Amino acid sequence: MSEIINALDRALDVMILLYHEKREMGVTEISKELGVYKSTIHRTLYTLENKGFVNQNKENGKYWLGTKLYAIGMVVGEKFSIKELVKPYTKELNKEFNEVVNVSILEEKSDDCPRSIVIHKESGSNQLQSVNPTVGSSCECYCSAVGKCLMAYNDINYNRFKNIEITKYTETTIDNWDEMNKVLEKIRENGYAIDNEELEHGLTCIGAPILDKNNKAIAAISLSGPTARMKSGDFDYKIKRVIETAKKISDLLH
Known part of the structure; x- marks a missing residue:
């Protein structure tokens, strides 16, 4: 039986939360919703942003889903x-x-x-x-x-x-x-x-x-x-x- 990779599981939780909320969210708010330390959420968001899965609004510091997800979704939509x-x-x-x-x-x-x-x-x-x-x-x-x-x-x-x-x-x-x-x-x-x-x-x-x-x-x-x-x-x-x-x-x- 395979084990859950905690860091990956947490990153997916962040993206799913943003998807369901359908709005930009800050580190503190995400941390509170998921019950995870702010420092951990910050590192998770940094990693996701580096790969294009989330984007940070520089004006308010909040995060939203990135264009990489859109690109993947378009490919999946055509196939699935x-x-x-x-x-x-x-x-x-x-x-x-x-x-x-x-x-x-x-x-x-x-x-x-x-x-x-x-x-x-x-x-x-x-x-x-x-x-x-x-x-x-x-x-x-x-x-x-x-x-x-x-x-x-x-x-x-x-x-x-x-x-x-x-x-x-x-x-x-x-x-x-x-x-x-x-x-x-x-x-x-x-x-x-x-x-x-x-x-x-x-x-x-x-x-x-x-x-x-x-x-x-x-x-x-x-x-x-x-x-x-x-x-x-x-x-x-x-x-x-x-x-x-x-x-x-x-x-x-x-």
Whole structure:
């Protein structure tokens, strides 16, 4: 088992503190927040500044994150997309329940009814119903768990969709926007959505939003399977695990 390098651990704590505070901080303040001697913080900041990871404002003596972190972040951002970010978590959820896990984003369209598009999929060995969206496919948001999450946690004016006819795929499909607004409010209260055979008979999905630091859904994750399996005795536990998984991914974006 490897041992923590204290000096490195302390330097990372300093950068994480500055990141979370989102403002310049002085040596005394950083020392107090981290519970570390001022002399130690001073040496840590000097080392970080020497490598470009923090910069000192010469006018007030306070420190802020440096351009080296920005450069690294740009490279990571290009390489580490949301699809790469979610993979370990979708694999874990798929392995636990052996059901399909999808990650979807809001499709960028201004005139049509809001739609979600699948950007990542993890499949189990259990066979699903015929409607099993592939990566790149899209679906109206109102009839899917991920879609409803994306609508609930994004600034969308739904009044402009009221004249658009809603296709009622099954008897449980929500077919008017007034009812949908009530459902979206409940989703925001509970932190998850259910597709109760609203797109296909016999298919149930649980969805939860993946939120950025502004509490906006940049994506949503779902666990899907035949209703008989999904609504077995552990349905509430499945909901809990989907919410937990979405939160873990969201925490990485904050």
